[in-house]
Amino acid sequence: MVKPKVKKIVLVQGNFDVLHPGHIRLLNFARECGTELHVAVNSDSSMNEKSRVKEKHRLEMVQSLECVDKAFLTDLPPTEVVTLIQPSIIVKGKEFEDRINLEEIPLKKLGGKLIFGSGEFESNAEQFIKRTNPVKNNFDFKEVKEFISRHQIQQTEIYNTLEKIKKLNVLVIGEVIVDEYVQGTAIGLSQEDPTIVMTPNKTDTFLGGAAITAGHIKAIGAGSVNLISVLGEDKAASYVKKHIDAYKIETSLYSDNSRPTPLKTRYRAGSKTLLRVNNVRQHKISLDLQASILSKVTSLISELDLVVFSDFNYGLLPQTLVENITKLCESKSVKVVADSQTSSQVGDISRYLGMDLITPTEREVRVALNNPDDGLIILAQKLAKKSEAKNIVITLSEEGLLIHLPSNDFTSWENDKLPAINKHAMDPAGAGDCFLAASSLAICTNSSIWEACYLGSLAAACQVGSLGNTPLSRNSFEKTINDSFR
Structure with missing residues (x-):
């Protein structure tokens, strides 16, 4: 039986007049010393010198740090704060090591320990700031407004679409991926070989793949969302099962001990990814698992409005299973969309x-057609003929996206494009998932492809403004919609 973790409060007290990297390094070090970090921010009246920043704003800056669990203003001297908080550990800067530290007396009575942190490692302060709202002043709506005008998109119709989305029942099928971000500092090249050496500072873990697509769909407002996936029997699977409930979706998670739960670890320094390590297998799931999944889809199909294939080509969606589910959807007039990612494997x-709707990248289209030569429009039309897709969106990373609407007989077409709206994307990893979620929901309400891509683009712009792929904020999404019509 695993023993519960003993709560170990770490206390730091200071003025935090202007929050600088030295403060952040010290506080991050302090957080690693225990299970909770409490920070006492000295009030204006208790400081010997007048602060350049008012106490309210000094407190807010400390509270904005991810490593801080609790922060509060205090008029009390350090000795009395120790008595009040009763910490296990106090952390102070290295410069206090040779001084008299009066708080050490009551701390020792509690059996606690005084630690001095040097904060010697380099760090980017922004990587430790909590990001509660990804929507900043990074959005360029110029081309979006022109797109709105070209397709006569009305704000009232967009909000009608968002209301209709609330009535939709959606099923997402595909691989759940656990995404790890190891954030660190690149300190130079190894002397033994030309390898970048980095010091890890923190690790963030997110649910990705089909899980985040389902999470986005629910966060945007779908009435109910089901997720079907296959996990291994490992720590990553335990992480999925522990955290998936936060997405407020229904799940059918099957186990397969012949494969690991897909785990992708990204090593980052500043805003750049140095290396990604994939722990995956690509063999097809067994016929028994395929039968179980098809049976589950059959039991849900009469209540569904939309099925989303979120395929990462790790063997969860063999061709026969895809065809059987697609025929089932066709028989019940359920709309079907697909994304099949081939960033580091064949698909x-x-x-x-x-x-x-299908939403491939340019590379994924060229791989599917074995076509390195044609321009985008011809490429899109050849894919439309081969796949018989009703709508195709080719995503082009920082260049935005190309929208391709073929005629019913695939002999003619109409195209348009939308730019990447967020010009300062922090993490583009979740853009495609978020675009797919919003645009497919819109198509399911019988909105035009132009309205669907408008909504998908805004959703993606909101998403890429923060590190890690977490469900889209509906409030941020609606704010961005309003801003685009101003």
Whole structure:
């Protein structure tokens, strides 16, 4: 039986007049010394010198740090704060090591320990700031406004679409991925070989893949969302099961001990990813698992409005299973969309036949068609003919996206484009998932492809403003919609 973790409060007290990297290094070090970090911020009246920043703002800056669990203003001297908080550890700067530290007396009576942190490692202060709202002043709506005008998109219709989305029942099928971000500082090249050496500062873990697509769909407002996936029997699977409930979705998670739960670890320094390590297998799931998944879809199909294939080509969606589910959806007039990612493995988006929407990258289209030569428009039309997709969106990273609407007989077409709206993306990893979620929901309400891509682009712009792929904030999404019409 695993023993519960003993609570170990770490206390830091100071003025934090202007929050600088030295403060952040010390506080991050302090957090690693225990289970909770409490920070006492000295009030204006208790400081010997007048602060350049008012106490309210000094407190808010400390509270904005991810490493801080609790922060509060105090008029009390350090000795009395120790008596009040009763910490296990106090952390002070290295410069206090040779001084008299009066708080050490009551701390020792509690059996606590005084630690001096040097904060010697380099760090980017912004990586430790909590990001509660990804929408900043990074959005460029100029081309979006022109797109709105070209397609006569009305704000009232967009909000009608958001209301209709609340009535939709959605099923997402695909691989759940656990995404780890190891944030650190690149300190130079190894002397033994040309390898970048980095010091890890913190690790953030997120649910990705089909899980985050389902999470986005629910966060945008869908009435109910089901997720079907297959996990290994490992720590990553335990993490998924422990955290998936936060997305407020229904799940059918099958176990397969022949494969690990997909785990992707990104090593980052500043805003750049140095290396990504994938722990995955790509063999097809067993026929028994395929039968179980098809049976589950059959039991849900009469209540569904939309099925989303979120395929990372790790073997969860063999062709026969895809075809059987697609036929089932067709028989019940359920809309179907697909994304088949091939960023680091072989895949074929064209095998998803007759989809209402597919959203490949340019590389994924060229891989599917074995076509390195044609321009984007011809490429899109050839994919439309091969896949018989009703709508195609080719995502182009920082260049935005190309929208391709073929005619019913695939002999003619209409195209348009949208730019990448967020010009200062922090982490583009979740853009495609968020775009797919918003645009497919809009298509399911019978909105035009232009309205769907408008909503998808705004959703993606909101998403890439923060590190890690977490469910979209509905409030941020609606604010961005309002801003785009001003």
